[in-house]
Amino acid sequence: MASILSHPAAALAMAPLFEWGGVPRRIVWLGAWCTIVPDFDVIGLAWGISYGDLFGHRGLTHSLLFAAAFGIALVMLIKPPGSRAANALFLFLCTASHRLFDALTDGGLGIAFFTPFDETRYFLPWNPIRVSPIGLSEFISSEGAAVLASEAIWIWIPALALFSLGTALVRHVAAAPGSRWTPRFRA
Numbered sequence: 203m204a205s206i207l208s209h210p211a212a213a214l215a216m217a218p219l220f221e222w223g224g225v226p227r228r229i230v231w232l233g234a235w236c237t238i239v240p241d242f243d244v245i246g247l248a249w250g251i252s253y254g255d256l257f258g259h260r261g262l263t264h265s266l267l268f269a270a271a272f273g274i275a276l277v278m279l280i281k282p283p284g285s286r287a288a289n290a291l292f293l294f295l296c297t298a299s300h301r302l303f304d305a306l307t308d309g310g311l312g313i314a315f316f317t318p319f320d321e322t323r324y325f326l327p328w329n330p331i332r333v334s335p336i337g338l339s340e341f342i343s344s345e346g347a348a349v350l351a352s353e354a355i356w357i358w359i360p361a362l363a364l365f366s367l368g369t370a371l372v373r374h375v376a377a378a379p380g381s382r383w384t385p386r387f388r389a
């Protein structure tokens with residue numbers, strides 16, 4: 203996995219455009235939480251579920267089906283204001299971004315994107331992100347600094363760039379003469 207400190211960067215990157223589109227701020231915060239939910243599957247390791255199992259790490263909770271079902275279920279449960287489709291899409295993309303970051307890492311087993319239909323574990327062809335150790339003690343004692351440095355380059359800098367670009371775009375379009383759009387997002 204990428205570390206749980208960096209997955210929420212995906213929600214930050216998408217926030218300006220989705221907030222402008224009417225997704226409320228509390229759903230953006232919920233989206234940040236959604237980015238780390240798939241890694242709750244590590245609990246299974248303590249229960250004896252093997253890493254490569256359907257319910258193992260990077261298994262079912264890392265599938266695109268889980269991301270879609272989770273996003274839709276949250277919207278049905280919370281009933282946020284604004285477009286249900288926009289809210290569900292945002293939460294889906296936040297949850298789905300997790301497997302994208304994981305598939306860019308350089309270690310562990312691959313990601314079961316298409317489980318339960320296809321249990322093959324996949325990586326993307328390019329793996330610049332240093333994989334994060336699973337245990338907190340391992341993270342603190344050994345690899346942590348190197349992992350965070352790698353994530354700063356490959357996750358946080360691109361995410362901040364997209365956040366800035368989205369903010370600038372929203373302001374630009376909203377400021378255009380005759381624009382009907384009101385920027386809901388305030389940086």
Ligand SMILES: [Zn+2]
Binds near residue numbers: 240241260264300304
């Ligand atoms: Zn993961």
